[in-house]
Amino acid sequence: MLNWIITDLHEDIHSLKMFFEMHSSCNRASKVYSLGDNIGFSSFYEKYESRRDANSCIEMLLNNDIKTVKGNHELNFLKIIPKIPFFIYPEKQYIANEKIISDNIWSYQDEFVTNLHLHNFPFINNSDDIIIDNNILYSHFLYPDFNGNLVLNKTRIDQLLPVHFLFMEVNKIKISFVGHTHIDYPLIVSSTKRKIKLNDREFFFLDPKENYIIFCPPLNSYFSDTSKFLSYCDDTGILTFYSLGCKEA
Template identity: 25%
Template sequence: MKHLIFSDLHANLYGLEKVLEYASSNNINKIYCLGDLIGYNSFANECVDLIKKNNIKSIKGNHECLLLGEISMDTCKTERSQNAINVTQNLITKENSAFLKDLPVEMNIEDSICVHAGFHSIYETINTFNKAQPNFNVLQKRGHKIAFFGHTHRPGVYSKKIGTENIDQIGFEKTLFLDDQNLYLINPGTCGEPRHGLPYSFIVYDDEQKSIDFEIFQLSANQMESVKKNNRKIFGTTSFKRLPNQVKEKSRKLYYKIGKIKDNFSGRSI
């Protein structure tokens, strides 16, 4: 079976529509979301409605937990995400809020397991070998060889040969064939909120061929402007209350931009 797996949608309606368009024309059997359906962008109800309509199996991310009050807003570090959560709490329908509340924090896809960020925390970031190691330990103890995770918005794969301590980081090169002697931690990236020059992306897992296809896509200029326009309409732009934290956030982004922090990636554009 072919499983389309995406993560970190963040209420981007056009990103979700791209996923659904691909699935309908590429013989995808099932679709899965690794959490953070909402947050940052302003199409929360529209996205959750489509998730439900298309029977997309999903798990909770940290943004769902923030929205539902399951974790403290003090753990949310950016002004933009805090404001988006606060506004979305007042806009989300009761039905969609109940749907999000009922989402599990883990799920299985055949012989693999899915978590939002890692096995230890909803905020865990698996972005180094040292951070990957304890997750491999849990993966092996629980009897799985493959884990899919999101949260970092960075597509990539960590692999570890069973019986060794050697961990490799693998860049996506169109199709990756999985070795039965390895353990894998696989991140599909984000289809709603890319960062650091990375693309919108998702993956297709073929459990019979034991392969991963990495797919990237772009939104049109009109679609991107529509997201920004609706965000301004729903979330507002600035206020005296928000301004100090907005300045701090823009300074942090400028620091990363000057540093030209980007990731190397390759993939197949759709």
């Protein structure tokens, strides 16, 4: 079985169409997993607003039976206060016009309104926080902050990596795919502390004797003008990185 992994679409319909064009050319059994943040668009991306179409993105994911999890932008859209072990989340985070100053949590003050059609709400609302399938974990970020609600920095990643590996060991998970970081290239972290960065169309064999956390680059092409995603083959253990030039500005 071939598993395709996309993440951090952020309403970029052009990149999603490009992915499915390539996916449709694959003549073998496959599944597609999205690691969240399918919606969410801020002033950070403003000059790329012409690529933005949240409803078309959701409908395309629905029509292709994509398995997806919630990211922090889905939780912000739904106004859900996450329950993160070891962290007390401010109860008033989603009161209108209230800005909570914190070094720990995201502020969504610059977030554009996502006007989803009513029939697309269940896709967002019913998405899981994590998916575990065939000893593979799919999540937006690391345990215990699976949705990526705490502010991202290198210190936090370094703190969560050993905890996440422990979660994997307890739950007999061999491979964990993570989004959220918007890195340029996939970063593979093994349980023996090796770190490997992949280049375009580069293959990597995942040794079944090790456990791996794989940080995945974003599908949206807002800044790199490339749409990036991964595939993993259960049968061969081969991980492949793809980077496609965006056709439309």
